Amino acid sequence: MSKKPSATIEQKPTASSTSHSQAPINAALTQAQKIGLFSQMVRIRRFEERSHRAYTGKNAAGGANIGGFLHLYNGQEAIAVGCCSLMGKHDHVITAYRDHGHAIAVGMDTKALMAELYGKVTGCSKGKGGSMHFFSPERNYWGGHGIVGGQIPLGVGLAYGVKYKGHKGSAMAFMGDGAVNQGAVHEAYNLAALWNLPCIFVIENNGYSMGTSQARSSAxxxxxxxEGYGMAWGVCEGHDVYEVRATMDKFLNIAREECKPAVVEIRTYRYRGHSVADPDNTYRTKTEIEEYRRTKDPIQVFQTALIAEGVLSTESAEKIDEAARAEAEAAADFADASPYPTPEDIQKDVYWESDNPDQRTSQGRLFFN
Amino acid sequence: MSQLTYREAVRHALAEELTRDPNVVVMGEEVGQFQGAYKVTQGLLEKFGPKRVADTPISEAGFIGMGIGASMLGVRPVMELMFWSFYSVAFDQILNNAANVRYMSGGQINCPIVIRGPANGGTNVGATHSHTPENILAAHPGVKVVVPSTPYDAKGLLKSAIRDNDPVFFLENTVLYGEKGEVPDEEYLIPLGKADVKREGKDLTIVTYGRPVIQSLVAAELLAKEHDISVEVVDLRTIRPLDIDTVLASVRKTHRVLVVEEQKPFCGVGAQLTYMIQAEAFDDLDAPIGRLCTIDAPAIYSPPVEAEQLPNPQRILKAALALLD
Incomplete structure (x- = not known):
């Protein structure tokens, strides 16, 4: 069904995006590529809004469409899209539980993503992972991890693997601002710097680790x-996809060419609560959220820039938005119509060996019921 | 056949697999330049170079996590934990990431990683360095757990573990590192999940693994000589996958079972074993299943008392006699 564009898209931004549009990595973009970036951001936004509606709504049987947690990416779209647009054959991505945006940005099918949220067997993880655990190894996307900071050593391992195999590539290990105080992150920093691994640690700083502001959680x-690890670092604004790309391109090239890690903090904001279960009224004000939306909404900022460049018209932006809504709706329909896994599926995908019985080399019982 | 120590057998397995597969790397604290805290990796750095044998900082969560991430890309890291006791600082990496990533990805990813190191008491190093976490590890579907008792088993099982496409946790024993045994000169593999009857008998089955296998064999000898009791000793060798069939076959032969483990009793491997034996061979049992564990307290330091806290031949002998009373 067709719906009017939300206020988010219609509001005028005051922050403009011009200074980074001429960076070589952005100047090299074709019009089609720019529209592609814009479309991806809109598709993420609409996917998240549709999944939010599914989460709060009921299915035909009166039950929940989506269980567990749902951490939405609204407001942060330019980061995943900007960073993933720079990926080459040997660049890898890993992130935490706010992982839908990265999944769409690396090219995963939104039908399979929505079906995963619905716990359906057609989901990207066959209904076994849920919202926090999207993976697509074929697209160099390694999750989707639930424990704050726990994915960062894995990211260093991806960078190690790239280097060990002699590839010119990198790993982008994404985390939120709350993750920077986890010990595993610092162990990972040390290893990456000590061993000169091509790992870019990307802090998506949306200002809040769950309900605790940066000022209340990080010194x-x-x-x-x-600097404590002798690593390069940078800070950029995350509402401007051009700035994200220009900044990350610089560090990624150093990683690929010189095998050097870096920490990049990208300042952003999330419109929804930490998760959908977060009432979002105890630690920040509605005014604060609206102010960001009004001045720095990443989609609106990019739309304005592209219209100014003559790449996009309001009408074509509208069409892209409509297509994104239709795609999200189709994803929800697909998820809704798909079957759940069966109880027989519970013990599949546990061991490589039990999934490949003809190649099994071990003996004895692997399962105990 | 050669006489090798347990330590040498592990080292030979590492060297052979490093030679065979360029994706195999050995990493851990002091494994290279220092030649291994327990000299297991002695000489490997010199032979294979720093790319294949890498010293890590004291940073278990970091380097174990790194190994798991690398294994997702097809590197086959063999990570040394100086003591398995240090698993607790890498717990999230080992048991959230390595154990779960295949499942959470719907079978798209596998982690061909081996984490190895000693896990035992008996060296008077106190409670923090004496953990035996095989029960805790094996409680996680997705992982495999191996606890070899002899040089022969250690070598053959480690080579299989390194070739395995699932995460394998390999628990050695510092007390056994210097023990010698016969090891074939030609290459061999021992499949994971295959128990080994280390001594045949007819009156009582002792089911055990790790160092208590050696102690049970001593006890069995005493029971034969001094009490005319014939004991069968079944060495599990692998905790998960578990060769329960060999255990049950022995139970059906002797009708009495003593489980011996260097574990605290609560939720130990023996708890699972005794459940399975009674569930699957109830009618074959002539007596309640006996169980001998480490005495239920943190590992005591005091050297002569620690020997009494752990299983030992005299404690095993007493427990066996009590069962046959």
Missing amino acids: GDLAKRA
């Missing part, structure tokens, strides 16, 4: 902690 500057 000092977040990215600057890299």
Whole structure:
């Protein structure tokens, strides 16, 4: 069904995006590529809004469409899209539980993503992972991890693997601002710097680790902690996809060419609560959220820039938005119509060996019921 | 056949697999330049170079996590934990990431990683360095757990573990590192999940693994000589996958079972074993299943008392006699 564009898209931004549009990596973009970036951001927004509606709504049987947690990416779209647009054959991505945006940005099918949220067997993880655990190894996307900071050593391992195999590539290990105080992150920093691994640690700083503001959770500057490990670091604004790309391109090239890690803090904001279960009225004001939306909404900022460049018209932006809504709706329909896994599926995908019985080399019982 | 120590057998397995597969790397604290905290990796750095044998900082969560991430890309890391006791600082990496990532990805990913190191008491190093976490590890579907008792088993099982496409946790024993045994000169593999009857008998089955296998064999000898009791000793070798069939076959032969483990009793491997034996061979049992564990307290330091806290031949002998009373 067709719906009017939300206020988010219609509001005028005051922050403009011009200074980074001429960076070589952005100047090299074709019009079609720019529209592609814009479309991806809109598709993420509409996917998230549709999944939110599904989460709060009921299915035909009166039950929940989506269980568990749902951490939405609204407001942060330019980061995943900007970073993933720079990926080459040997660049890898890993992130935490706010992982839908990255999944769409690396090219995963929104039908399979929505079906995963619905717990359906057609989901990207066959209904076994849920919202926090989207993976697509074929697209160099390694999740989707639930424990704050726990994915960062894995990201260093991806960078190690790239280097060990002699590839010119990198790993982008994404985390939120709350993750920077986890010990595993610092162990990962040390290893990446000590062993010269091509890992870019990307802090998506949306200002809140769950309900605790940065000022109440982290001492000092977040990215600057890299200095303690002799690593390069940078800070950029996350509402401007051009700025994200220009900044990340610089560090990614250093990683690929010189095998050097870096920490990049990208300042952003999330419109929804930490998760859908977050009432979002105890730690920040509605005014604060509206102010960001009004001045720095990443989709609106990019739309304005593209219209000014003559790449996009209001009408074509509208069409892209309509297509994104239709795609999200189709994803929800697909998820709704798909079957759940069966109880027989519970013990599949546990061991490589039990999934490949003809190649099994071990003996004895692997399962105990 | 050669006489090798347990330590040498592990080292030979590492060297052979490093030679065979360029994706195999050995990483851990002091594995290279220092030659291994327990000299297991002695000489490997010199032979294979720093790319294949890498010293890590004391940073278990970091380097174990790194190994798991690398294994997702097809590297086959063999990570040394100086003591398995240090698993607790890498718990999230080992048991959230390595154990779960295949499942959460719907079978798209596998982690061909081996984490190895000693897990035992008996060296008077106190409670923090004496953990035996095989029960805790094996409680996680997705992982495999191996606890070899002899040089022969250690070598053959480690080579299989390194070739395995699932995460394998390999628990050695510092007390056994210097023990010698016969090891074939030609290459061999021992499949994971295959128990080994280390001594045949007819009156009582002792089911055990790790160092208590050696102690049970001593006890069995005493029971034969001094009490005319014939004991069968079944060495599980692998905790998960579990060769329960060999255990049940022995139970059906002797009708009495003593489980011996260097574990605290609560939720130990023996708890699972005794459940399975009674569930699957109830009618074959002539007596309640006996169980001998480490005495239920943190590992005591005091050297002569620690020997009494752990299983030992005399404690095993007493427990066996009580069962046959």
